[in-house]
Amino acid sequence: xxxxxxxxxxxxxxxxxxxxxxxxxLVVDGRIAELGPQVTAALAPPGSELVDARGLCLIPGLVDxxxxxxxxxxxxxxxxxxxCLAAVAGGVTSLALLPDTDPxxxxxxxxxxxxxxxxxxxxxxVHPQAAVTRGLEGRELAELxxxxxxxxxxxxxxxxxxxxxxxxRRALAYASMLxxxxxxxxxxxxxxxxxxxxxxxxxxxxxxxxxPAAAEVITIERDLRLLELTGxxxxxxxxxxxxxxxxxxxxxxxxxxxxxxxxxxHLLLTEAEVEGxxxxxxxxxxxxxxxxxEAVIAGLVDGTIDAIASDHCPQDQDSKRLPFAQAAFGVIGxxxxxxxxxxxxxxxxxxxxxxxxxxxxxPAAILGLEAGRLARGAPADLVLVDLERSWTVTEKSLFSLAxxxxxxxxxxxxxxxxxxxxxxxxxxAHDPL
Amino acid sequence: MIRVTTFARxxxxxxxxxxxxxxxxxxxxxxxxxxLLGIEGLSAAEIEDLLDLADGFVELNRQSEKxxxxxRGRTLINLFFEPSTRTQTSFELAGKRLGADVxxxxxxxxxxxxxxxxxxxxxxxxxxxxxxxxVRHHESGAVALLARHVRCxxxxxxxGAHEHPTQALLDALTIRRRKGRIAGLVVAICGDILHxxxxxxxxxxxxxxxxxxxxxxxxxxxxxxxxxxxxxxxTDMQRGLEDADIVMMLRLxxxxxxxxxxxxxxxxxxxxxxxxxxxxxxxxxxxxMHPGPMNRGVEIDGVVADDINRSAILDQVEMGVxxxxxxxxxxxxxxxxxx
Numbered sequence: 017x018x019x020x021x022x023x024x025x026x027x028x029x030x031x032x033x034x035x036x037x038x039x040x041x042l043v044v045d046g047r048i049a050e051l052g053p054q055v056t057a058a059l060a061p062p063g064s065e066l067v068d069a070r071g072l073c074l075i076p077g078l079v080d081x082x083x084x085x086x087x088x089x090x091x092x093x094x095x096x097x098x099x100c101l102a103a104v105a106g107g108v109t110s111l112a113l114l115p116d117t118d119p120x121x122x123x124x125x126x127x128x129x130x131x132x133x134x135x136x137x138x139x140x141x142v143h144p145q146a147a148v149t150r151g152l153e154g155r156e157l158a159e160l161x162x163x164x165x166x167x168x169x170x171x172x173x174x175x176x177x178x179x180x181x182x183x184x185r186r187a188l189a190y191a192s193m194l195x196x197x198x199x200x201x202x203x204x205x206x207x208x209x210x211x212x213x214x215x216x217x218x219x220x221x222x223x224x225x226x227x228p229a230a231a232e233v234i235t236i237e238r239d240l241r242l243l244e245l246t247g248x249x250x251x252x253x254x255x256x257x258x259x260x261x262x263x264x265x266x267x268x269x270x271x272x273x274x275x276x277x278x279x280x281x282h283l284l285l286t287e288a289e290v291e292g293x294x295x296x297x298x299x300x301x302x303x304x305x306x307x308x309x310e311a312v313i314a315g316l317v318d319g320t321i322d323a324i325a326s327d328h329c330p331q332d333q334d335s336k337r338l339p340f341a342q343a344a345f346g347v348i349g350x351x352x353x354x355x356x357x358x359x360x361x362x363x364x365x366x367x368x369x370x371x372x373x374x375x376x377x378x379p380a381a382i383l384g385l386e387a388g389r390l391a392r393g394a395p396a397d398l399v400l401v402d403l404e405r406s407w408t409v410t411e412k413s414l415f416s417l418a419x420x421x422x423x424x425x426x427x428x429x430x431x432x433x434x435x436x437x438x439x440x441x442x443x444x445a446h447d448p449l
Numbered sequence: 450m451i452r453v454t455t456f457a458r459x460x461x462x463x464x465x466x467x468x469x470x471x472x473x474x475x476x477x478x479x480x481x482x483x484x485l486l487g488i489e490g491l492s493a494a495e496i497e498d499l500l501d502l503a504d505g506f507v508e509l510n511r512q513s514e515k516x517x518x519x520x521r522g523r524t525l526i527n528l529f530f531e532p533s534t535r536t537q538t539s540f541e542l543a544g545k546r547l548g549a550d551v552x553x554x555x556x557x558x559x560x561x562x563x564x565x566x567x568x569x570x571x572x573x574x575x576x577x578x579x580x581x582x583x584v585r586h587h588e589s590g591a592v593a594l595l596a597r598h599v600r601c602x603x604x605x606x607x608x609g610a611h612e613h614p615t616q617a618l619l620d621a622l623t624i625r626r627r628k629g630r631i632a633g634l635v636v637a638i639c640g641d642i643l644h645x646x647x648x649x650x651x652x653x654x655x656x657x658x659x660x661x662x663x664x665x666x667x668x669x670x671x672x673x674x675x676x677x678x679x680x681x682x683x684t685d686m687q688r689g690l691e692d693a694d695i696v697m698m699l700r701l702x703x704x705x706x707x708x709x710x711x712x713x714x715x716x717x718x719x720x721x722x723x724x725x726x727x728x729x730x731x732x733x734x735x736x737x738m739h740p741g742p743m744n745r746g747v748e749i750d751g752v753v754a755d756d757i758n759r760s761a762i763l764d765q766v767e768m769g770v771x772x773x774x775x776x777x778x779x780x781x782x783x784x785x786x787x788x
Contacts, residue, residue: 217677221489223589223611223649226673293590337568339588341609 018440020044022060026069026400028052030076030390031373041074043396046438051390069400072433075372077109077397079379079388081277082145082199082253083328083350084174086417087133089118094330094417099350100139102415104443106351107432108326109397110141110380110387115152116174122147122158124166131167139442141397143169143383148187148198154179157187164196169383170251172199175300175329175345177235179205185242192248197382199251200239202260203301207231212341214287214302222293224340227302233259240267243274251382252276254327256301258311265320275382277323278312280356281347281422285309289422295336295343296422299329303422316374317366323379326353330418347422351414354401355428362429396439405431480779484603486593487612488653496621496654503622503768503775510546510771519778519785520549523580527553528570529606530586535741535766536606536615540583543773549581567591571598580784581777584608589646602780610644616740617650619772621658623764624695627736632659637689637731638680639665639721640699640748643672643710647740648699652678665689667721669710670701686721690730698723698739698749706747714747724750728759736761 024040028051040055041048042064050059060066080103086093103111113130115121121130127144134142146168147158160171171191177200178184184200191198208227213219215226236252240263243250255261255276267274281299286306289297297303304312315321329346336343349356357375360366380388387397408427411419435443479494488496509515525544527537537553544551556570565573567586574582581602584592589609596603607613624631636655642648642664655662662680664671675682683689690696701717711717728735737753737760745751754760 215673217674220672220674221649221678223609223646225610228673293593334566337566339567339586339591339594339609341588 018046020049020061020064021067021396021436021439022055022057022064023067023069023074023398023400024055024057026072026074028074028390029369029372031369032377032389033391034369035390036369041390041396041398043398043436043439046396046440048390048392048394048396051392067400067434071402071404073401073403074390075107075399075401076376076388076390077399077435077437078107078354078375079383079385080108080111080328080350080353081323081325081379081382082114083111083326084114084116084330086330087117088129092417093332096133096137096142097139098415098417099328099330100134100137100142101443102328102348102351103140104435104437105415105432107354107399107401107435108140108350109399109435109437110143110385111350112143112145112169112383114174115145115147115172116176120147120152121145121168122150122152122163124159124162127163127166127168140437141387143167143385145170145172145199147171148173148178149183152176154183157183157190160191160196161194164194169385170197170199172253173201175201177201177203177205181238181242184239185246188242188248188250189246192246195249197249197251199253200235202232202235202239202252202255203227204231204234207234211302212298213290214304216287216305218287218290222290224290229257229259229304229308232257232301233263236260236263240272240274243272247273249273249275254279254282254301254325255315255321256282256304256312257308261311261315261320265315265318268320275322276320277325277379278316278321279325279327280349280353282309282312283316283324284356284359285422290340293340295338295340296347296420296424298340298343298345299347299422300345313360313365316360321374323374323382324353324357325379326350330416331420332418336420346420348414348416348418348420351416352409352421352423352428354399354432355407355430356423358403358430359428396436398436399432400434401430402433403430405429405433407431478779478782481782483780483783484596485614485776485780486596486603486605488614488617488650488657489612491654491657493657493659496618496657499618499772499775499779500622500625502778503618503771504626506771506774507768510767515546516548517546518548520544520547520580520781523549523781524578525549525551525581525583525777526574526579527551528556528574528582528584529554530556530584530591531607533585533607536585539766539769540606540773542770543777544581546770547774547777549777567595568598571595575599575601580781602784604776604780607646609646610649611646612650613646614650615769615773615776616647617654618776619765619768620651620697620738620740621654622768622772623738623761624736626768627761627764628694631655634660634694635663635692636660636695636697637663637665637693638697638699639686639689639723641670641701641705642666642675642699643670644702644705645699649678651697652680656680663689663693665721667711686727687730690727693731693735696723696728696731696735696737698737700740700742700744701748718747722746722748722750723753725753728753735759738762738765740765
């Protein structure tokens with residue numbers, strides 16, 4: 017076991033318990049042994065590492081609901097090592113990987129492969145999500161029970177919506193028996209087919225085929241009706257439209273067991289980013305209008321949207337240096353997840369503790385993970401953040417193999433300076449000063 | 450030391466068709482761009498500049514001796530990722546009449562399948578040192594992407610459903626010569642607006658020049674929020690043609706006629722095909738235009754298309770060569786000044 021670590025004089029932020037005060041954390045055997053204002057340097061056990069965190073925030077490690085790597089099948093886009101390094105550099109200590117690999121994760125052996133590969137990378141904790149339907153084809157149910165037993169934390173067809181209502185109904189019903197979470201990509205495929213950006217004035221002027229905002233709420237409303245029939249738990253991935261937020265707000269008011277998330281890019285950017293045919297702004301679901309962005313922020317603030325996920329989707333240059341319609345969808349986001357989200361705090365839209373909840377305790381609860389909190393006995397997945405330090409997103413500053421960030425050149429305030437997983441320091445920012 | 454007499458290497462001064470050009474050069478031409486990627490962003494003065502220049506070339510093209518030396522020694526490559534005999538021929542003639550060496554390159558989609566990307570193609574061609582690339586591509590934005598990877602002038606000959614700037618310019622020249630102006634005219638653009646780069650470029654140009662533009666089509670062939678382009682959208686042909694000075698018809702591609710976007714050819718012709726009867730709603734001297742190739746009996750009645758009193762369709766073809774000469778002239782000004 018690694019030696020004890022004592023972090024002192026930090027601003028402790030734990031949304032789960034509402035804690036926001038100066039203090040320290042003592043880590044022994046990978047877990048939090050003690051925390052609070054009474055934890056000072058005087059408590060240092062012999063042989064421990066003492067970390068002076070004056071001026072820094074100590075938050076639980078981030079839990080990312082959705083990320084993709086390239087393994088297996090597209091190793092040149094992202095390896096476990098590069099992806100996990102990007103994760104911990106962004107303060108993400110647990111992440112749920114999507115099953116859209118080649119072959120897809122629709123078999124217990126594949127679930128075990130992911131877990132094994134991630135353990136070997138020894139950085140972030142990687143939790144596989146598995147396919148809802150065999151081969152992600154939307155027709156037959158995958159072996160949800162066996163996949164769950166092998167370690168799958170949720171079931172989704174990733175970037176593909178489960179289009180058939182009957183298949184979705186059966187998936188929700190069967191998953192309810194297992195208390196398993198079904199995650200839907202909310203987009204009616206027949207309306208989205210061929211579309212490459214949000215439908216509206218910009219798409220019309222650029223001569224690009226649009227994806228109507230209605231494609232999102234149609235699938236959300238349908239799934240909510242199915243959930244009423246079946247019971248069980250539904251999570252709606254990346255909600256991006258005003259209508260989508262409203263539908264989920266109403267469903268929660270009816271008491272349905274539905275949760276949802278959105279992404280930093282949908283919180284900060286709009287379809288205007290596509291101007292000039294910028295393929296780094298090509299993402300699924302597409303960047304929307306300003307009114308949608310405002311509605312998504314409002315949904316996050318009032319709790320309709322439970323969590324923020326990176327939706328990290330690495331693409332190599334060859335997949336993006338193409339005419340817009342031919343370029344691949346997707347942006348990377350693990351390393352910028354916290355910094356980009358913090359923009360909402362600095363803009364006065366949401367409190368710091370509340371924002372941290374949407375990145376830690378809330379997604380951990382959705383996935384049922386023992387993560388995302390500062391508590392005695394909890395795993396010591398910890399992140400030290402300097403809220404006063406700025407950094408600029410450049411190709412060089414990103415650890416992902418792929419560089420397809422929509423935030424290139426943007427300067428963010430708030431930087432991760434150290435990340436611990438199970439008490440072990442897995443990332444430390446090198447001070448440029 | 451070698452003395453180079455640059456004077457001797459200058460091409461002979463062109464005789465005809467360049468009075469406008471000479472004047473424009475004398476007092477700083479409004480159009481000073483290296484590329485023509487679209488109408489978007491062009492000012493009214495830049496458009497006028499190109500049209501004035503083209504007017505001169507119209508006269509030249511009507512003479513028996515049509516050849517100038519303006520682009521002698523220059524190479525023009527017609528790079529067509531999508532076949533188009535008419536536009537390609539028009540550019541080829543324009544280049545040759547200005548004295549350029551013209552090479553036609555048809556890039557079948559199969560070579561894209563073979564793995565060469567657009568940027569690879571661009572860099573390969575760039576290494577051959579062309580002076581002008583005329584590019585047509587089936588994807589919106591592809592020509593601008595290519596232009597970022599070459600050093601020569603690039604002219605957009607149509608990119609996806611985005612823009613077709615020389616078509617809009619030739620339409621404008623046709624209108625200006627027949628009607629004496631563009632500002633204040635009512636122009637009805639009818640047909641498949643959704644997929645039409647001709648419609649987008651024309652809307653941008655006509656709006657910049659102060660015309661009133663209506664688009665007339667069934668809702669399934671109108672882009673979302675088309676009004677944001679500054680046009681009025683009308684789904685009733687009769688109302689759309691009311692008091693129109695110009696009726697611009699667009700081609701409806703056959704794969705879109707069979708129930709996917711409109712129920713059938715005969716239903717489309719019934720409601721949106723241009724006939725003398727429907728044309729009565731327009732001004733008595735309304736002019737009919739079509740970018741070609743026409744589908745007789747689909748979007749336009751053959752009798753209307755052939756009515757020499759109303760139809761400007763062949764004028765458009767003639768103006769096409771002149772406009773393309775003007776664009777080649779204008780986009781190579783800087784290049785020639787450097788030589």
